[in-house]
Amino acid sequence: MWEVSNLKKDLTQELRRSIIAGDSEKAQRIANSLLKEGFDPLEAINTVVTSTAKEVGEKFERGDFFLTDLMFSAEAIQAANEVFLKKLKESKIERSINKKGKVVIATVAGDIHDIGKNIVKLLLNVNGFEVIDLGTDVSSLNIVDAALESKADIIALSALMTTTMRSQKEVIDLLKEMKVRDKFIVIVGGGSTTQEWAEEIGADGWAETAEKAVKVALKLVNEGE
Ligand code: B12
Known part of the structure; x- marks a missing residue:
């Protein structure tokens, strides 16, 4: 655990307030x-x-925040994350870089949330995976095409909304339809998803956080060897 001094506590509160x-x-x-x-x-x-x-999302849900407030807060979240992710990348010793496997990651169709995806991407990368980021609102067909073309080991799908979770299922259904499901490990995640959802749609793994996503990816890749 990190020792949290009063100054650090004040700063974390300040960060919260500025977001x-x-x-x-x-x-x-x-x-x-x-x-x-x-x-x-x-x-x-x-x-x-x-x-x-999460707090910002709840304010938006309650109607205490307008969409513009949500957008400004999102920018502040990204601004802070930029600083933290840069530091994280610098501080990690990149051992066996890109040797753990290849990941195609995307935020699924209909969804433009990418803050969480970008954290997952960075952590997978600093832990030795080569990551191809397709961006946000990516159609299921484009995801499957990119995975086939790049001969990816893992397809990682992020979805933040209850309405876009179904696009994760669509990707898996498409893989089955194209008879290539067994070529890939599929992991899913994002605010609205759960372990139960992952099992229901036939994904190979799910994780609540980016750190856990790395553990799941490593475990699944090792199992497949
Ligand atoms: C920031 C934000 C925005 C920003 C997004 C900016 C950006 N570049 O991403 C903006 C302002 C653009 C936005 C827009 C909208 N938003 Co919004 N947004 C949020 C908010 C406040 C935070 C999301 C976030 O970044 N969280 C922080 C990150 C770190 O967490 P995370 O994404 O969950 O990621 C972590 C894990 O889930 C996991 N993970 C993530 N991806 C993956 C993938 C894999 C494979 C794995 C294993 C793990 C994993 O690791 C990450 C790190 O630990 C949430 C509230 C919330 N509680 O989530 C609402 C929220 C997601 N938004 C919501 C809504 C409704 C919208 C809009 C429809 C609003 C509107 N009326 O236009 C639009 C959607 C537009 C679209 N088509 O996508 C709702 C969704 C409701 C629902 N359940 O369906 C939420 C929940 C707010 C709410 N409570 O109402 N939003």
Whole structure:
């Protein structure tokens, strides 16, 4: 566990407030200050940023936040994450880079949320996977095509909304239809998804966080060897 000094506590509160206020510049400044104080970047993403993102979502759901507020907060989340992810990348010793396997990652059709996907992408990458990022709102056919073309080992699908989760199922159904399901490990994740959902649609793995996503990917790749 990280020792949380009063200064760090104040800074995490400040970061939370600047995200809620949608102040990207301040969020970035405070993120840098937290790092200077020795705060672990992954811990910062997993605790402060993710819990504030949840808080922002709840405000939006309750009607306390308009879409513009949500958008400003999203920008502040990304600004802070940029600082943390950069640090994380620098601090990781990249052993056996790109030797663990190839991952095609995408946010599924109809969904433009990519903050979580980008964290998963970076953590997979610094843990030795080659990652091909197809971006957001990617059609199921494009995902399957890219996976086939690049001879990927893993297809990783992110979905944040109850309405777009079904696109994860669509990708798996398409793989089956094209008789290539057994060529790939499919992992799914994103705010609206669960382990039960992953099992229901026939995915090979699910994870609640990016860190756990890496563990699941490593386990599944090793099992397949
Ligand atoms: C930021 C945000 C936005 C930003 C997105 C910016 C961006 N570049 O991503 C903007 C403002 C653009 C936005 C737009 C919309 N949003 Co929005 N948004 C959010 C918010 C507040 C935070 C999401 C986030 O980044 N969380 C932080 C990250 C770190 O968490 P995460 O994505 O879950 O990722 C972690 C894990 O899930 C996992 N993971 C993620 N992907 C994967 C993939 C794999 C393979 C694995 C294994 C793991 C994994 O690892 C990640 C890191 O640990 C959420 C609220 C919430 N509680 O999620 C609403 C939320 C997702 N949005 C919502 C809605 C409704 C919308 C809009 C429809 C609003 C509108 N009326 O236009 C649009 C959607 C447009 C579209 N077609 O996609 C709803 C969805 C409701 C639902 N359940 O269906 C939510 C839940 C808010 C709410 N409570 O109402 N949004």
